Amino acid sequence: MKKREYSAGSVKQSFWFSEFRKVVSLINKGKTLNEIKELNIEENLFAAPTQERAIQIFNTVSRRVKSLDQSIYQLFEQSDVSTQKIIAIIAIMKTDSLFFDFIYEVYREKLIIGSDELVGSDIRIFFKDKQLQSEKVASWTDYTLRRLGTCYKTMLMEAGLTDRASGNRKILKPILDKSLEQYLNENGMEMMIHALTGVR
Template sequence: MERKSYSAGAVKMSFWFMEFRKVVSLLAEGKSLDEIKELNKEQNIFGAPTTLRSEQIYSTVAGRVRTLDESFCSVFLESDVASQKLFALVAAMAYDTLFFDFVYEVVREKMIIGSNSFADSDIRIFFKDKQLQDEKVAKWTDATLNRLGRCYKTMLFEAGLTDKGKDERKILKPILDPVMQRWLEDHDMEACVSALIGVR
């Protein structure tokens, strides 16, 4: 899995599961991402409130889809909704290295030590560490970091990985579908498997 430079772009993003599913379905019907982009321009296929938002959704969802080998489409479409949400989460993690690191370093670690929940203080510690490690992150404001933390919590909740606790989020350890797990392992995404199920 390719590591990209850290980005705070997630503050403008959402989990966009239904939109992700729509793009995968259109790809499975034989459309290319470029054709889906045109279709979105003409028909606002995501039902976005503005053209700008519509383009933003397409750009992010297409970026996430591109991080996965196209052979995932058939596995995704044959999976149940819980597995599809985990696939969408894996794509979001592969697309955004900082988000991946959060899931890997905070959520996975909590599962490993058996403490199955994380608090806002864990999120703050994570960002503080990243600010020491990375000049780019060091320049981000507290407001940006707070928004990023909220976004990460929302994505994990919508993917079914946590509950919606106020100050502390309970981690709902998923049971990976064996077909999905094998696909991830066959495509050099073992780190995502470890992050999701909490293993070393």
């Protein structure tokens, strides 16, 4: 899996699940991404408060959708909501290297050691380690890192990978749908399976 440069862009983004689902549905109905882009400007597909926000949502969501092979779009529409949310989080992991590392190095490790709680210090330690490994991350302010941490926790919760507790979050290990697992294996994405299910 090709690594992208670390980015703090997630602070301006959300899980955007219903938007992701809408784009996949339109592609399955035969629309191209360019046509969806035009529709978004003409009809405000995502009910965004401003056109600038509508464009930002489309750009982010379309990048996530494009990161997946087209063969998954039909599987997405045939899947239950919990599997659809797993596919959406995989797309985020594919387009955001730092978020992927967070899932792989923090969430997966928790599953491996049998810990069922995600605590604030887990996130702080993760970013401290990344600051030592990356000059780019080292240049970010504490405020940016705090916002990123909050964003990551929210995405995990919205994907159904943790509960909604306001303090420490209970980790909810997903059960991967067999068809999704097969797709990931066939497309060289075994790391996603390991990250989400706690495989060494």
